[in-house]
């Protein structure tokens with residue numbers, strides 16, 4: 001067994017035998033709280049670290065889980081397990097409502113909204129007669145599992161840690177799945193994800209819900225550990241502390257949630273003991289010192305403690321990449337190919353105005369199956385905007401776009417992608433901390449189906465192999481087979497563009513839109529790219545490309561559309577365009 005595998009197993013065994021050893025009760029209590037906090041922080045890893053949605057409000061969901069069980073077990077004499085179920089249902093309902101109200105917000109509005117609901121939910125519990133107001137509810141029964149009483153902290157320890165570790169495993173499984181890769185695109189790559197056919201809002205709601213449910217389970221365990229509830233452990237202060245734990249541990253990493261919860265709890269408790277003794281007076285001094293410690297951690301390990309630990313240990317724990325076990329995977333289902341000469345794309349007087357600026361002025365052209373069309377023009381002519389209008393990234397001001405007989409004007413880009421149009425971007429859009437292979441596999445999202453629950457349970461491995469086999473095939477095609485395990489963010493610009501092309505090809509498109517594909521490529525790489533595009537044409541695919549490299553465009557395209565100042569100037573074969581005096585004056589003339 002390699003040290004990389006032996007260390008986690010060793011820690012797991014230690015965690016298991018610890019309560020059986022004669023360790024002080026205080027240790028067990030500490031570990032119980034660390035497990036409960038880690039459960040909430042794991043949700044924040046998904047929501048904030050991976051999904052980029054900052055929430056200060058998780059303590060409110062902890063409170064819902066705790067109070068639901070407290071009410072049902074003390075006032076209705078129901079089993080705590082019914083309390084758990086009710087807590088999860090209420091949490092899901094509240095979280096869905098809040099998600100629909102707040103998740104379309106961006107920037108600082110979302111964190112502010114989470115503060116608002118944290119305050120209002122806490123205020124509600126503190127003022128409701130039936131919830132015992134500020135005194136809360138006492139006398140909760142202990143948990144029982146399979147006839148065993150979990151009244152003792154050492155017994156409940158096993159349930160807390162089993163749930164926390166299962167949550168960690170499920171989150172890790174999810175992040176390494178089809179749905180997880182879509183979730184990883186939420187933080188900064190939503191335009192790309194939508195263009196790959198992914199509903200980003202749906203995944204935002206899903207991670208919001210998962211984080212809320214994990215918090216709710218933590219609240220349920222907490223309530224039956226304490227055997228009482230009151231509003232203060234679910235107040236905004238605790239919501240902020242959960243976020244701190246996740247940030248300190250490493251907000252993008254699951255084990256960071258555990259490290260963060262542990263460090264936070266231990267430092268806080270030690271300081272509570274130490275500081276009054278040192279200063280000779282009582283007071284909440286630990287809050288001040290903890291604040292300073294947190295600032296230092298954020299300054300010197302900005303990504304958190306877990307990433308710092310893994311990068312330090314990388315010297316002797318050599319990172320392993322995923323085993324290449326997909327060679328025999330069945331190919332993914334292919335889309336119906338376009339008929340020869342089929343009218344694929346009909347761009348009809350499309351127009352885009354940004355305030356007073358007409359960036360695209362009633363431009364029309366058509367693309368038939370198996371054609372390579374160039375879209376050229378000087379800087380600022382409106383080429384990229386036209387791309388964005390066709391692919392649904394921007395809404396039209398007027399005009400119409402039809403793709404394979406479907407009216408797609410103003411449809412979201414994910415719906416257009418599902419019809420078989422795929423694209424690359426002028427400024428490469430990717431997930432930098434994911435491997436090239438995983439980035440490219442995102443392209444095959446529309447050709448696969450495994451969802452969040454299957455991802456969490458680690459099911460759907462056969463489909464995963466199909467996705468990676470397709471991703472590798474497309475990477476080989478663009479000459480990047482040897483770089484598939486590298487981090488996408490470590491690539492130079494040229495290979496990043498090729499990676500985007502491989503990702504677009506993974507969608508099995510009928511029409512491929514390439515925005516400046518040759519920019520940043522060396523001469524030989526450009527020639528190889530030209531060969532790939534010609535091969536795609538032979539396979540019946542159509543390509544629309546924006547490109548500034550005239551030699552590349554002239555040698556590759558069947559027809560060229562020239563734009564200037566948002567207007568279509570002329571359209572024709574490369575020979576006609578090269579000899580056109582209007583084009584020479586407007587475009588080539590300015591270049592040469």
Ligand SMILES: Nc1ncnc2c1ncn2[C@@H]1O[C@H](COP(=O)(O)OP(=O)(O)OP(=O)(O)O)[C@@H](O)[C@H]1O
Nearest residue numbers: 354357359377378379380381382383384385386426
């Ligand atoms: N979101 C936006 N808001 C306002 N103006 C915009 C926006 N996007 C583009 N423009 C403007 O629209 C015009 C066309 O821009 P566009 O990027 O489509 O040109 P382009 O032909 O692709 O240029 P380049 O070759 O330099 O990429 C430019 O004047 C640009 O400044």
